[in-house]
Amino acid sequence: MDDPRERFTDLYDRHYRSVLGYALLRAEHGVAEDVASEAFLIAWRRLDEVPDPPLPWLLGVARNLLAKQRDSRHRGKALVDRIAALTTPRDQVDWDVADHVVDREHALAALARLPERDVEAMALATWHGLPPDQAAAVMGCSTRTYNVRLHRARRRLEKALRAEPGAARPYTGAVGHPFLEEA
Amino acid sequence: MPSSPPSPRDPDREQHMTDRLFAALRPRALDEVAEEAYGRRRAGDLARAFDAPHTPSGRSARARGRSRRPSLILAGTAAAGLAAAVVLVPGLVSDDASPGRAPIQAGSPSTPPVASATPLDARSVLLAAAETAAREPADSGRYWYTRTRTDSLIRDLPGAYEARLDELLRQREAAKGDAGGDDAAEKAAEKEFEREVGRLKRESARSAGPPFAAATSETSETWRARDKGGTNRGVTRPAPEATFASAADEARWKAMGSPELVPDRRTRTYEDDLDRVLSIDNPGLTIRNVSKLPTRKEALRGRLRDMYEASPGRRGQADAGFAAYLWQTGTDLLTSPITPGTRAALFRVLAEQPGITSTGRAGDVFGREGVALSTTTPGDETTRGDVEYRMILDEGTAELLQIEVRDERPLPLLSQAFERTGWVDRLGERPAG
Structure with a gap:
């Protein structure tokens, strides 16, 4: 269908939740909603410039809006604070069932020590499921640069996890952790 | 999974573990929060977008010259500042913050209040409703069910x-008796009677009405057979008491000796196999052909x-009558089993109509909330001032919740709330949900 309103409604119905989910992990709830709505208003105004697939473009617009919003003092901790704000008891239950190598709080603490760009590189890959070229488009860098960031982010996170005092359970692979094979 | 136990320092294994752990940090509530916000903001976001100029593309936009409205967002800045953006995205004025459903606002509690909050224009609301309507699934059944509550202002005791x-x-009989067979006197009595009846009729039409504002109410359920010759059923239950606009109105009614306002409280029922009209202005429309109306705006x-x-109602009316016709016929169609495509086209036709304005959020008699759209026509000797026709649309589902006809009186002359419509397969059955 060539009708711009129909195209836009499709775009909104498919991607609003992803865009808001992205913003919710970077800004407080009310701000996140406004950012998501504003990102779609921009998409409407520039509908013919929206590429395919549209999600990286939309997340990039939201990212820019958030950058204007953001209090720079909070950078490092912002994501961890947002995760904490959105955490419910079910998350703890899930965590326990999955039998991770560290406690959830300790994992969050490790995350809080990472540079924000590293966390973002990982989030785009694991939470949003974006392949490197699309994640790079969101972050406004080359695919190569993104891959380097992602690699560095994983290394830093592994290191931070090992350094966490709560990492009491030694990393033993599957041995002694029956759930691990099923998880 | 590898068959042999991995070594503790296997880099792939470690990376997989790290990713898995990272992935697990994503709060589960996130999806529900996003889903809830999606449902709450969708209609408003769509309407706001359609209210804004849409630029086809950089080059062709320049070729076509300026858009009708000033472009508020700086050209080419995806990163338009949010502070500016909030001002650029006016929200609906919420004059009813009743719980249950959050009002649509550009500014949420966390952001500074929006200074220039103005109601969305009716066109945008209708165009957004068209998009929503077009996405509803088509449905069918053997009987079209409607449940409607009608409130009517008491205009005469x-x-x-x-x-x-x-x-x-x-008086006439007495005068005739007095005439005692005198032809001239009898004729005079008859003339007098006719004159008095004429005056009574005119007075009644112009009547200031009772000195209190009150309305009677009734709820009608109808089942219309889809198949020709099938049995239709209608059940109408009057509410036993009238409702007053205020305590003062009720006091004035009591001061009159509490005259009866609901003379007949009996339930009225009909069953027939007639081809009942769906729309008084459109005797050609039936339950069977209404689903074949065009689905494109121009054709509709x-x-x-x-x-x-x-x-038939058009008789000698000027062209201005089309607006009023469209309003009434639109109402009839929106409560009929038209296809999603026709619904969408109908909203688009209505969106083109001049003189329809959005008056912000409003509740219906059941407390359901929506956006009120209205159009005003000059009144006549039976009304007080201009007459306002109003529809309340649920912008989330594009459903017509209620229509109202108002003049300057405190209660609507007429309001109809469409409580439930849908297909069922048996007489007496009601749609689920």
């Missing part, structure tokens, strides 16, 4: 007109024009 007419009849507008020309 029930029985008052009849009582005065009886009195005039008695043309068909509505044709139906208007053929409408």
Whole structure:
């Protein structure tokens, strides 16, 4: 269908939740909603410039809006604070069932020590499921640069996890952790 | 999974573990929060977008010159500042913050209040409704069910007109008796009677009405058979008591000796196999052909024009009558089993109509909330001031919740709330949900 309103409604119905989910992990709830709505208003105004697939473009617009919003003092901790704000008891239950190598709080603490760009590189890959070229488009860098960031982010996170005092359970692979094979 | 136990320092294994752990940090509530916000903000976001100029592309936009409205967002800045953006995205004024459903606002509690909050224009609301309607699944069944509550302003005390007419009849008989066979006297009595009846009728039409504002209410359920010759059923239950606009109105009614306002509280039921009309202005529309109306805006507008020309109610009306016709016929169609495509086209036709304004959020008699759209026409000797026709649309589902006809009186002359419509397969059955 060539009708711009129909195209836009499709775009909104498919991607609003992803865009808001992205913003919710970077800004407080009310701000996140406004950012998501504003990102779609921009998409409407520039509908013919929206590429395919549209999600990286939309997340990039939201990212820019958030950058204007953001209090720079909070950078490092912002994501961890947002995760904490959105955490419910079910998350703890899930965590326990999955039998991770560290406690959830300790994992969050490790995350809080990472540079924000590293966390973002990982989030785009694991939470949003974006392949490197699309994640790079969101972050406004080359695919190569993104891959380097992602690699560095994983290394830093592994290191931070090992350094966490709560990492009491030694990393033993599957041995002694029956759930691990099923998880 | 590898068959042998991995070594503790296997880099792939470690990376997989790290990713898995990272992935698990994503709060589960996130999806529900996003889903809830999606449902709450969708209609407003769509309407706001359609209210804003849409630039086809950089080059062709320049070629076509400026858009009709000033472009508020700086050209080419995806990163338009949010502070500016909030001002650029006016929200609906929320004058009713009742719980249950959050009002649509550009500014949420966390952001500074929006200074320039103005109601979305009716066109945007209708265009957004069209998009929503087009996405509803088509449905079918053997009977089209509607449940409607109708509230009518009491414009005359029930029985008052009849009582005065009886009195005039008695006077006439008395005068004729006095005439004692005198032809001229009898004719004079007859003339006098006719004059008095004429005056009574005019007075009644112009009547200031009772000195209190109150309405009667009834709930009608109808089942219309889809198949020709099938049995239709209608059940109408009057509410036992009238409702007053205020305690003062009720006090004035009591001061009059509490005259009866609901003379007949009996439930009225009909069952027949007639081809009942769906729309008084459009006797050609039936439950069977209403689903075959055009699904494109231009075609539907043309068909509505044709139906208007053929409408029995049109008799000698000026062209301005089309707006009023469209309003009433639109209401009839929105509560009929038209296809999602026709619904969408109908909203688009309505969006083109001049003179329809959005008056912000409003509740219906059941407390359901929506956006009120209205159009005003000059009144006549039976109304007080102009007459406002109003529809309340649920912008989330594009459903018509209620229509109202108002003048300057405190209660609507008429309001109809469409509580439930849908297909069922048996008489007496109601749609689920």
